[in-house]
Amino acid sequence: MSNPHVIPDPIQAGLAAGWKVIDASALAEDRVIEADVVVVGSGAGGGVSAEILTLAGLRVVIVEEGALKSSRHFKMREAEAYPALYQEAGARKTKDKGINILQGRTVGGSTTVNWTSSFRTPPGTLEYWGLHFGLKEYSEAALAPWFEMMEQRLSVGAWNAPPNENNDLLRRGAGKLGVGVAAIRRNVKGCWNLGYCGMGCPTNAKQSMLVTTIPAALAGGATLLTRARAERLSFKGEHVDHLVCTALDGAGLAPTGRRVTLRAKHFVVAGGAINSPALLMRSMAPDPHALLGKRTFLHPTVMSAGTFAQRVDGYAGAPQTIYSDHFLHSQAIDGAIGYKLEAPPLHPLLLSTTMGGFGDEHAAMMRQFSHTHALLALLRDGFHADAPGGSVALGAGGAPVLDYPISDFVWDGVRRALLSMAEIQFAAGAKSVYPVHEMARGYATWAEAAKGIAALPYRNLLTRVVSAHVMGGCGMADDVRLGVVGADGRYHGAANLSVHDGSLFPTSVGANPQLSIYAVAARLASALAQSLTGRPAPRPRAQG
Structure with a gap:
């Protein structure tokens, strides 16, 4: 009788069957x-x-x-x-x-x-x-x-399990502000709801x-x-x-x-x-x-971290299940740059290398890891003359190098995105919010955050920008x-x-x-x- 807890590995089986x-x-x-x-x-x-192409007999x-x-x-x-x-x-x-x-x-x-x-x-x-x-x-x-x-x-379809706390905080905070959200469809089958998708699916559900x-x-x-x-x-x-x-x-x-x-x-x-x-x-x-x-193009992405009284445990459960396109639809596609909001999974290495600060400040932030919530904003680049993306060139040994200057037009979107995310996090009950910017600090109220984020200088290497x-x-x-x-x-x-x-x-x-x-x-x-x-x-x- 087969063991229901053994996860079939199609790669191992295929190699044994003689795959080339x-x-x-x-x-x-x-x-x-x-x-x-x-x-x-x-x-x-x-x-x-x-x-x-293989199915076609080639x-x-x-x-x-x-x-x-x-x-x-x-x-x-x-x-x-x-x-x-x-x-x-x-x-x-x-x-x-x-x-x-x-x-x-x-x-x-x-x-x-x-x-x-x-x-x-x-x-x-x-x-x-x-x-x-x-x-x-x-x-x-x-x-x-x-x-x-x-x-x-x-197997792309609706994810019917309740969102983890990291995603549900986006849902609750946005709801209090009248910001529309929806569920994200996922390409999974028999998902165990582990939350470690970014490290390769250990159950072959993805x-x-x-x-x-x-x-x-x-x-x-x-x-x-x-x-x-x-x-x-x-x-x-x-x-x-x-x-x-x-x-x-x-x-x-x-x-x-x-x-x-x-x-x-x-x-x-x-x-x-x-x-x-x-x-x-x-x-x-x-x-x-x-x-x-x-x-x-990259969808330049910026983050906001919030600290909550309750445990968030952003590493546990399906990583992205709630999103908001409110700030995409509120902008003309070729107008001021719009952005999509999602809640990324949180794992120690990824969070620690993304967050700003160093020394005691960084250590204190990481001690709040289990109570930390994160939002990210994906900026929609490529639809305006001032968001032309970047260019690939060849570097040493023919390796690719992407040059991606960020214009004032895009920085304006970054500022607005950080404001939007902070407001949602405070509406969800955050004790403090920390925009991921080298000169930002943890803000204790929405009013304080609004003033602080508006005053930050938006320049390369000061504002942490990522993209997947x-x-x-x-x-x-x-x-x-x-x-x-x-x-x-x-x-x-x-x-x-x-x-x-x-x-x-x-x-x-x-x-x-x-x-x-x-x-x-x-x-x-x-x-x-x-x-x-x-x-x-x-x-x-x-x-x-």
Whole structure:
């Protein structure tokens, strides 16, 4: 009789069944591999594309710079998770070190470590894309079937468990002020409500690419190449001839000296915004209008911490279940910058490195950890001339570097967001509120906070800015003066090259982007599969 407390590990089972997985760190010699399609990246865009292309009968190779980890490796320990699962051990930063960027670097990409929040692309964003970038076929009605397909595939649905205290404080405080809130849909199945989603799901409840599309592709005959850095696409005229990958050591950091050459009929770049533009730059891909790497967006994010008399225990329970778009809808999309409010999970390492202060002050703040509540504001950049995002360039050794200057226009949104969050926290009963700013202090009343926040200087490195959402850099538009990729995902000037990830988005989404990437990648991969095979692409379906 099976033990109901044993959590099946689909990765372990698949490897035992003979999946074709090549760990490049173990290669003793160079390799050449041929396929119909090479997919660079195994995150939201790459995972969806790999499954659909494999289901269509194509030979697919998936390239991933990170390692293949699974639930047996996920121990809910920050010190182990960040180095193993994140870009630059969770310390990726912008050029001036002013913004910390959390991105996944493991099989499943950021979907393996995100907090499961699932939003469709806001209609206003799609309307803006149609008006300014000619993306008329990306209307709400046109994308609806693709959203429905991926929501079914990945078990996206309402989260019916009561919110944890961290999220419920947002609900209660906003309610007292007449600020509208709603529940966040999540891509989970059989969730244990642990709250450690950012460290890899130890129960395989999160329906990330790691436990859905990648296993489906491998079961269908695809090959997965891990610990392999995609260095350069080699062009012959308007065609990509091959991709050169560098094998990395067991730590995923240093080259071993081995190389893997991948040859294919078609290449899909899905390494995520920042990495995808960098690969194309290293490859000297066509870029006649100097658009590659430009208009990269982050949803610059600021935080406010509140201390409460009762325990909050922000680490326990589903991490994000309540949100407010009140401050998005109260602004015209191309007016003063709007922001989305959410309640992030709190874990000691993440909180301590995000909060300001040092020494005794910082220690005193951390002693209140179990009574601390946090709100974050995601600023919707990309819709105004004074919020143009940043640009990716190549640094030492061809590594990507994101330059992301913050304008006064954006700083004004930061100030308003900190005011909004503080007011909500006091309305919820906070004893004190601490905006995450190096010159702020803990304010004891809303009146004190309103005065103090208004007077703070808003400059780089004084105000703590973070982001887990990276979009743009390979902007999508059929007009080559506006985008480097067409509405069909095909790279302008390269006949057998596509981009299928969040780098396609011509602005930020204005919501957590994973579901937008799933739907767009499904649409593009299905069309690509039909183009390559001459048959309609099969529809992926949820397992079990």
